[in-house]
Amino acid sequence: MKPLLEVDDLQVFFPVSDGWSTRDKRTVKAVDGISLALGEGEVLALVGESGCGKTTLGRAVAGLTRPTGGEIRFRGQALDRLTAEDRPVYRRQVQMVFQDPYDSMNPLKTAFQMISQPLLINRVVPRDELETEVLRLFDKVGLSPGPSYLNRSRHQLSGGERQRLSIARSISVSPSIIVADEPVSALDISIQGQILALMRELQDASRISYLFISHDLAVVRSLADRVMIVYLGRVAEEGPTEAVFNAPKHPYTLALLAAHPIPDPERSRKRRRLVLTGDVPSPIDPPSGCRFHTRCPIAEPICSQAPPPFLAFGDGHRAACHFADRIESRMEALSTVAPTARPG
Amino acid sequence: MTELLRVEGLSTHYLSEGQTVRAVDNVSLTIRRGEAVALVGESGSGKSTTAFSIMRLISNPGRIVGGRVLLDDRDVLTLDAAAMTRLRGVEMSMVFQEPMTFLNPLIRVGEQIAEAIRIHQKIRWSDARRKAIETLDMVQLPNPETVADYYPHQLSGGMRQRALIAIAISCRPSLLIADEPTTALDVTIQAQIMHLLRQLCSELGTALLLITHNLGLVAEYCERVYVMYAGQIVEEASIFDLFESPRHPYTEALLDCALLFDRRADRFRTIRGRPPSRVEVPSGCRFHPRCSRVMAECTTVEPAVVRLANGNQVRCLLHE
16 A cells, blocks of 8 residues: 655755854755655654754644755655645645644634634535534534634633644644644643543544654553654654563663663662763764664664665564674673662 | 651641641652753652752742751751851752743853852952853753853753753762753753753762653653652652552552553543642541542541562552
């Protein structure tokens, strides 16, 4: 089956300048050669620290940022060759849900206006059926009783309700792909589950595909079919969710998993400690060879010299590390901090 | 371990548009010397207001309307402003969620730390600067001499939080309150900062009150937990007891939400509804509209705090 969306060797660069010099021709390589495929009804998660390029990749897919190189194809058709008539169709097919629905809503508009605008622009329903359609969407995203929400503006909604409204807005034009950029990270944990359940429900009902951008591994694991771990604009590891979580092959994935706090004192105090030092390096002048080598606990001379190839582990699971096939023994060899004993 | 902080019946209200918001309602808690204690709750549960009340940093329209905050047996709430200034920073200090808001953008980092030291110690600027550099070294910032001359905008988020921690520990306080210190950071940087806090607290013998919504951090870094809901403490337990057998239905539900994220979820566990508005607090037990084990009397009878055989506390009619 042909994937719905294909991204080939995508590059998104931003020019930067320190101020005065016009000869300063440096670039931020936000996305530097990422390829991916998203099938119909599939959830692909993009994971990584801030500054690793996941949001830029999402924006490029949604058509909000123009790529510097590479190609994005939707149902086999290249995005940069879309005709003037086809472009609005693509925009309708790919919708975005942002992290902070407060910032992505016009403070002067009511919920009704926010949802009816895309319906009118895209001529989804005739004007006299507008209210019925808005109420139907409210019902679909669990804003009930619907009529009580029609005239509220963003400050009269809770965080969870805002995110529901923002999902209603994105599904109003029946898209086939939703790019969700950290859709639950601003919400309380008891509300996160509600929003994730809603996203899963919509996916089951309408076969929507998600490009799910998140730094929260627990959220990713609960929802995604496949994950892609990105570091400084490149793919570190990708594969089916359970394969990557159960048998990670890239030291960066291991470090992310180790840094994730487990809500279980017995387990969290027994596991291996792996704390990365420092911050993500600047994407203006990324490290040579493997970009992770400056923070990698098992780096060797080759890591700074040659970019690592992808090593495959079956079922689409692959990792870009020189030692991906020996990762377990390499990590074992690291000195481990003694687990904290249970008091009493 | 001896007792360091005892909060008794603390109530803090906000008066807005003629309405009273009871943000903190009769909260009692204790922290022993060198202990790491967590105060957990969702946004709006009153956990930050509790912390700010302990530090006496509540400003209009908020007011501490009752209770006592005993630090080493002295009631912090009755101290005059001068005594309070001597106490803050030296005996207890605080680290905040968004370091950029609490660092002065126009003053070099080293100078901000030196300023904190000079408020409490009669020493020269040059000596204070040397101490500031020592403190930056303690929070494991590379090249502390260079970093001391940086402005806050030249630091990354993790480095800023380290600088803020440096200010907080510069006078070796016996209590450090950390209000969501890692919420704005990546998980990798969060792990660095939490490791640092734990290490510093054990080196200096400082007690830690960690305010957080993240049960993972609580499990990993704390010894005892207070769970807050709608301005009240609903459960207190050692972390092993809490995670093994939570007693309050709210705690149980929160743990369910957190644990279910730990694997592929066939269905997502949630807590129905949302936290109550604090202007109109539900009658009886405040959690009853969202509780899965609600009984008829929960809507009318307000549960009292019950101390259990193992020393833990819970506020629920199921245990009365």
